[in-house]
Amino acid sequence: GQQVMQIPQYQHVQEGEDFTTYCNSSTTLSNIQWYKQRPGGHPVFLIQLVKSGEVKKQKRLTFQFGEAKKNSSLHITATQTTDVGTYFCAGPLYSGAGSYQLTFGKGTKLSVIP
């Protein structure tokens, strides 16, 4: 069935190193969304990408939507301990009866070693 896949599942980095998580869909997406869940917290919406090849930046975070609108990436430059958490991508997948449902990847859990 249709899925949103995310890799890696876990990533441990030294503080100051860069980090990237990748998201792939089996089908073309109308948009891709990214959420962050801090340890013990709830998912928080970060950003939405809509256009093919779109790149958006939020300070040290760079989000990219692939040309085919089937993949996306989140890159963090010079990680800090405040970046710790699980990053989820989510895309709308067809769920039948003409409707779409936001489907989350399994997330990448980022640990930052100070």
Next chain:
Amino acid sequence: DSGVTQTPKHLITATGQRVTLRCSPRSGDLSVYWYQQSLDQGLQFLIQYYNGEERAKGNILERFSAQQFPDLHSELNLSSLELGDSALYFCASSVAGQGEKTQYFGPGTRLLVL
């Protein structure tokens, strides 16, 4: 603070029991979504309600049911509880009924079944 509220924050109960989780969406949001998150697992979509009507169903067990009331708050009922039902249960809300829209998550209810 996302504006979505959930009660209770924590719930401890025994196998075979029934519990009710409550969610109030952000002001103006008509859709409510329920998710289950087990330890180190992703977000499993359970069910969506839009303006009082069931809109979409995910991997929701028959022992679980939900409803959305005229004031738009929602309740998730879990019955005949099993140990494996121990998890974080999140409620999210969005403005519209289309399931692909950005969702805003509540703080979650942590359920422990002993």
